Amino acid sequence: MPQPQIFHGRLNGWKVIVTGAGTLGDGVGTGKAIATLFAGEGAKVALFDLDEARVQTTFNLIAGLNGDARIFIGNVADPADAKRMTAEALEWLGGLDVLANNIGIASGAGQLHTVPQADIDRVMSVNFGTVVNMCRETMPALMAGNGKAIVNIASVAGMLAHGNSAYGPSKAAVIQLTSELAVMYGRDGIRANCVAPGHIMTPMVEAHVKGEHRRVRTAIAPIGVEGDAWDIAQAALFLAGPESRFITGLTIPVDGGVTVVGPLAAYERVTAEGAA
Numbered sequence: 712m713p714q715p716q717i718f719h720g721r722l723n724g725w726k727v728i729v730t731g732a733g734t735l736g737d738g739v740g741t742g743k744a745i746a747t748l749f750a751g752e753g754a755k756v757a758l759f760d761l762d763e764a765r766v767q768t769t770f771n772l773i774a775g776l777n778g779d780a781r782i783f784i785g786n787v788a789d790p791a792d793a794k795r796m797t798a799e800a801l802e803w804l805g806g807l808d809v810l811a812n813n814i815g816i817a818s819g820a821g822q823l824h825t826v827p828q829a830d831i832d833r834v835m836s837v838n839f840g841t842v843v844n845m846c847r848e849t850m851p852a853l854m855a856g857n858g859k860a861i862v863n864i865a866s867v868a869g870m871l872a873h874g875n876s877a878y879g880p881s882k883a884a885v886i887q888l889t890s891e892l893a894v895m896y897g898r899d900g901i902r903a904n905c906v907a908p909g910h911i912m913t914p915m916v917e918a919h920v921k922g923e924h925r926r927v928r929t930a931i932a933p934i935g936v937e938g939d940a941w942d943i944a945q946a947a948l949f950l951a952g953p954e955s956r957f958i959t960g961l962t963i964p965v966d967g968g969v970t971v972v973g974p975l976a977a978y979e980r981v982t983a984e985g986a987a
Contacts, residue, residue: 712941714739715748718776721952723753725859726804728797730787730845731814732758733765738914741864742813743769744940745947750778752948754809757800758782787814788836793844797852807852808859809951814841815864815882817915823876831877838881842888850896857900860951863889864943867909867966882907886962893960902959904950909966911938930984931977932967 727749734740739747742760750756750773760766763784773780783800785792801807815838818830842863852858868875869882885905892903910928912920920928929937946965949955964970972980 712939712945714744714941715751715945718751718753721752721948721954722749722809725749725754725808726757726806727754727809727811727951728757728759728800728804728807728845728849729811729813730759730841731812732756732769733760733762734768735765735914737768739940740913740915741908741911741940741943743772744944745811745813745864746780747772747776747778748941748944748948749809749811749951750780751776752952754779755804756780757804759787759796759800760784761786787841787844790844790847793841793848797845797848801849801852806856807849808856809862810845810849810853810860811862811864811947811951812842812845812885813864814838815866817878820875820878826876834877835881835884838878839884839888842885846888846892850901853901854896854899858896859900859902860955861889861892861901861903862947862950863903863905864947865889865905865907865962867907867964867970870907870962870964870970889962890960897959902950902955904955904958904960905962906943906946906950907962907964907966907970908938908943909964909969911940911943911965913940926985927981930981931972932969933972933976933980934967935980935984936967938965938967 729746731742734743787793865885866882868879889905
């Protein structure tokens with residue numbers, strides 16, 4: 712999907728925090744796309760990231776759209792850092808309407824008995840712990856303002872097993888926490904939903920998925936194309952915005968149909984296209 716160039720002011724005046732808002736290099740990862748699209752739609756966006764150089768590229772893209780954003784650097788996997796950054800962001804924002812939790816790392820591959828415990832702990836801390844920390848720190852602000860939405864970015868790996876000891880379980884935890892948040896805070900006017908990307912090509916994925924692996928990955932999906940970060944951002948915008956006011960506790964796979972195709976049909980598509 713091309714980068715959006717036409718906006719409709721769907722989030723005019725809204726105040727947003729996006730975690731993991733940076734991207735390595737000039738490419739566009741999901742955090743960068745979400746922050747840019749939200750800013751383009753009129754939101755004031757706090758950009759959270761661990762790496763200033765990476766998030767600066769997001770800030771520059773938003774500035775080119777005359778959007779309103781500010782950078783906040785720290786490690787939200789650390790509860791103390793999450794608390795500090797949130798306090799600083801809320802002071803600048805003057806309130807909070809949307810929290811978009813996007814941070815994630817891919818690690819912990821291999822059979823459980825061979826994966827170092829440190830790898831599992833790190834993946835759970837980054838992929839799940841950051842969501843817990845940020846929801847805990849921002850909830851009072853969301854509740855005080857009759858908050859609008861939490862959008863968590865998980866993965867189809869949290870819905871279907873991929874043979875990974877840490878990544879899938881960490882994303883499954885994000886999906887379940889999202890449902891729990893919807894139940895816990897619905898009466899406070901807060902909706903919580905989840906986007907589960909699948910077979911999306913971003914700079915982080917591109918570093919690991921190449922050649923035949925990439926071909927197979929693309930061929931499996933019923934629509935036979937790769938998604939990109941803008942596809943995820945558009946889903947996040949829908950779940951954050953007023954159009955989804957009656958939707959909560961939901962996980963939307965944005966995956967080209969990967970989670971609905973049967974294994975035999977997927978195999979036939981991959982083998983047929985490989986022979987073509």
